Amino acid sequence: MKDYQFSFVFADTYRQFRTANCWEMFPETLSVLQELQRRDIDVVVTSDFDQGLVNILQEYGLFTPDDIASSLIKEVITSYEEGVAKPELLKLVKEKWDITLTLGTVLRGM
Numbered sequence: 001m002k003d004y005q006f007s008f009v010f011a012d013t014y015r016q017f018r019t020a021n022c023w024e025m026f027p028e029t030l031s032v033l034q035e036l037q038r039r040d041i042d043v044v045v046t047s048d049f050d051q052g053l054v055n056i057l058q059e060y061g062l063f064t065p066d067d068i069a070s071s072l073i074k075e076v077i078t079s080y081e082e083g084v085a086k087p088e089l090l091k092l093v094k095e096k097w098d099i100t101l102t103l104g105t106v107l108r109g110m
Contacts, residue, residue, distance in 0.1 A: 018052030020059035033062060033072040042074040046093050050080035 016022055036043055045063075047053050054076050057063035064071040077093055079085045084092055093099065 018050075018055055020056050023056055025060055025062075029062075030072075037072055043072065044075045044077060044093070044097065044099060045073055046077045046086075046089055048079045048086055048089065050078055053078055 033043060045053070045057065054063065054065070057073060057076060058065075062071075063073040063076055068074060075097075077089070079089050082089060082092060
């Protein structure tokens with residue numbers, strides 16, 4: 001494969017990877033997030049992903065930054081945004097937002 005072909009394929013793959021088309025929500029995700037919201041438990045997502053994660057969560061209707069009051073996820077914090085990777089990202093989030101961290105997965109690659 002020539003360099004220009006690789007660049008095109010990589011760019012297209014990366015663009016697709018940043019959409020909900022490449023990810024699948026676990027079946028119970030929506031009901032669990034709705035129950036947490038009903039109990040007034042705020043959910044903050046931390047990830048080593050880049051800002052594409054925000055787009056994916058918005059496509060699934062889980063994160064609505066324009067209407068945080070009704071959003072199932074209250075904030076998305078990424079390594080890209082903060083300039084650090086895990087585990088430093090988790091330490092930073094815990095200190096910065098004074099929250100209890102619970103590890104879990106909402107989306108899985110298809």
